Amino acid sequence: MERIGAVESSLQFSEEIETLMTVPHESGTPSSFTALLKLPANQAMELLHDSSEKPYDYTFNCTSSSSHLHFPSNLALVERASRLSVFSTTAATPAAQDSPETTNSSQNSLKVKNEPTETDSNPNSSPVISDPMSQTQTKCQRSGKRKEREKKVKNSSKKSKSGENEKPEETEKLPYVHVRARRGQATDSHSLAERARREKINARMKLLQELVPGCNKISGTALVLDEIINHVQTLQRQVEMLSMRLAAVNPRIDFNLDSFFPGESGSLVEGNFPSMVMPLTWPEVQPIGNRQQQQQIWHFDTLHQPVWGNEGENPNFITPENSLLSYDSSANSGKMGS
Amino acid sequence: MPPSSIEKAFLKKWLKGLQALSSSSSSSTSKKEMSIFERKKAIKLSADVAMASLKNGTTSWSRALIQNASKDDNNRTLLKNMLGSQCDEKLSRGPTTTSMMCSMRVRSKRVLRRSCRWRRVRKITKDQRVHAGSMAKRLVKKRTQVLRSLVPGGEYMDEYSLFEETLDYIMSLRAQVDVMRRLANASEFSSKS
Numbered sequence: 001m002e003r004i005g006a007v008e009s010s011l012q013f014s015e016e017i018e019t020l021m022t023v024p025h026e027s028g029t030p031s032s033f034t035a036l037l038k039l040p041a042n043q044a045m046e047l048l049h050d051s052s053e054k055p056y057d058y059t060f061n062c063t064s065s066s067s068h069l070h071f072p073s074n075l076a077l078v079e080r081a082s083r084l085s086v087f088s089t090t091a092a093t094p095a096a097q098d099s100p101e102t103t104n105s106s107q108n109s110l111k112v113k114n115e116p117t118e119t120d121s122n123p124n125s126s127p128v129i130s131d132p133m134s135q136t137q138t139k140c141q142r143s144g145k146r147k148e149r150e151k152k153v154k155n156s157s158k159k160s161k162s163g164e165n166e167k168p169e170e171t172e173k174l175p176y177v178h179v180r181a182r183r184g185q186a187t188d189s190h191s192l193a194e195r196a197r198r199e200k201i202n203a204r205m206k207l208l209q210e211l212v213p214g215c216n217k218i219s220g221t222a223l224v225l226d227e228i229i230n231h232v233q234t235l236q237r238q239v240e241m242l243s244m245r246l247a248a249v250n251p252r253i254d255f256n257l258d259s260f261f262p263g264e265s266g267s268l269v270e271g272n273f274p275s276m277v278m279p280l281t282w283p284e285v286q287p288i289g290n291r292q293q294q295q296q297i298w299h300f301d302t303l304h305q306p307v308w309g310n311e312g313e314n315p316n317f318i319t320p321e322n323s324l325l326s327y328d329s330s331a332n333s334g335k336m337g338s
Numbered sequence: 339m340p341p342s343s344i345e346k347a348f349l350k351k352w353l354k355g356l357q358a359l360s361s362s363s364s365s366s367t368s369k370k371e372m373s374i375f376e377r378k379k380a381i382k383l384s385a386d387v388a389m390a391s392l393k394n395g396t397t398s399w400s401r402a403l404i405q406n407a408s409k410d411d412n413n414r415t416l417l418k419n420m421l422g423s424q425c426d427e428k429l430s431r432g433p434t435t436t437s438m439m440c441s442m443r444v445r446s447k448r449v450l451r452r453s454c455r456w457r458r459v460r461k462i463t464k465d466q467r468v469h470a471g472s473m474a475k476r477l478v479k480k481r482t483q484v485l486r487s488l489v490p491g492g493e494y495m496d497e498y499s500l501f502e503e504t505l506d507y508i509m510s511l512r513a514q515v516d517v518m519r520r521l522a523n524a525s526e527f528s529s530k531s
Contacts, residue, residue, distance in 0.1 A: 200498055
């Protein structure tokens with residue numbers, strides 16, 4: 001949801017930027033960037049660096065013939081330049097290049113575009129020099145303008161959570177979709193995918209926690225996994241033990257429950273343990289069972305009634321499976337039920 | 339608790355398989371008397387296969403279980419009877435490409451791990467700062483490995499599907515245990531009296 005909102009906000013920014021694009025064209029003055037700043041160029045440069053340096057006249061008219069362009073060798077600017085090597089023009093080494101906030105750079109990129117078009121109108125300057133100069137000028141200005149613009153940007157941004165995330169990016173390109181990441185988290189696509197994957201896995205873990213008894217109170221993936229493993233192993237061991245019991249109970253492995261039907265005679269298999277085979281012994285079992293144990297065993301009362309709505313079977317008989325499964329084994333079983 | 343439809347269906351299939359086993363064994367001369375262990379194996383196998391076949395190949399663990407069972411030639415007759423010939427042919431085609439790729443990946447990871455193990459040990463002894471996060475991750479990884487070994491076909495799955503399959507596997511195991519217990523209790527009781 002955050003990402004969708006981020007895309008929306010970035011789209012809104014692009015709209016704002018487009019409105020901004022029209023403004024400089026309308027003003028048409030060479031010093032349009034200073035017009036935005038609402039300060040003359042000199043004062044802008046003063047904001048930029050300490051007053052120890054001589055303020056240069058950075059209007060476009062001062063592209064006069066000087067092949068050397070001296071830029072303020074402010075340490076901060078140099079550092080910024082080294083951080084972001086977007087421009088590798090020869091004259092522009094100490095140029096102020098910031099790692100701006102995303103909208104800042106997008107707005108500045110437009111200004112960069114505007115400047116070359118306007119410097120073309122200057123016949124004096126050679127294009128090689130003017131371009132780096134204009135670009136570096138804008139870059140120099142940027143740090144000064146940044147403070148004013150930052151406030152503007154922050155007011156206009158819907159979500160300013162990414163105060164810590166500053167992406168170095170190409171400032172020449174048009175603004176692209178920016179994803180607002182949470183504070184202190186990376187924004188590249190790999191980690192986003194990773195995060196989504198982790199959230200899916202955590203959802204599954206929660207389901208497993210609910211399923212496995214006694215897992216709800218535990219926190220922490222490793223312990224929950226421990227419980228799950230324990231549970232699976234317990235169940236598997238139970239299967240083994242039960243199959244052992246069943247193997248021990250009768251000499252043959254086929255449990256012929258058809259023999260429960262009193263009417264049937266043909267399906268008796270030889271060698272079956274007698275009590276399950278002989279329907280004649282059935283009534284003998286019943287009274288003994290009722291006397292010795294107080295639980296309903298085979299639901300003999302229901303012999304003539306369907307038990308669970310036999311699908312398409314003879315309603316007069318309960319199927320052997322149903323009768324078997326109706327056996328309430330809670331008292332008989334020596335095991336603890338899970 | 340009244341048994342669910344799954345349990346009823348399971349019981350039917352299971353008994354059918356057991357009958358098939360016993361009829362096939364009674365036809366052969368040598369197998370008039372199976373040892374208790376053989377019986378237990380047969381019972382367990384038919385129970386597992388019955389449970390897995392109820393899934394109709396929708397879950398990965400059921401497919402893996404049946405595939406593992408079909409690897410043993412002794413079980414062919416049982417499987418044929420329980421599943422029907424079509425399923426058997428489908429499954430005997432062998433592992434799918436994804437599982438083969440995953441197994442190759444797993445194998446290569448294992449080889450890499452073994453070769454790097456001595457290097458890793460040295461690293462750990464040198465670097466005393468053990469981050470809690472990395473230790474937790476290692477624990478989780480260990481446990482995930484164990485879980486993979488428990489769930490049939492778990493080695494070929496990624497983490498997310500492993501948890502899904504575990505979920506389903508636990509549910510089926512519970513149903514299986516429930517039915518087997520009832521049958522065991524019933525037969526024990528009726529054999530006593």
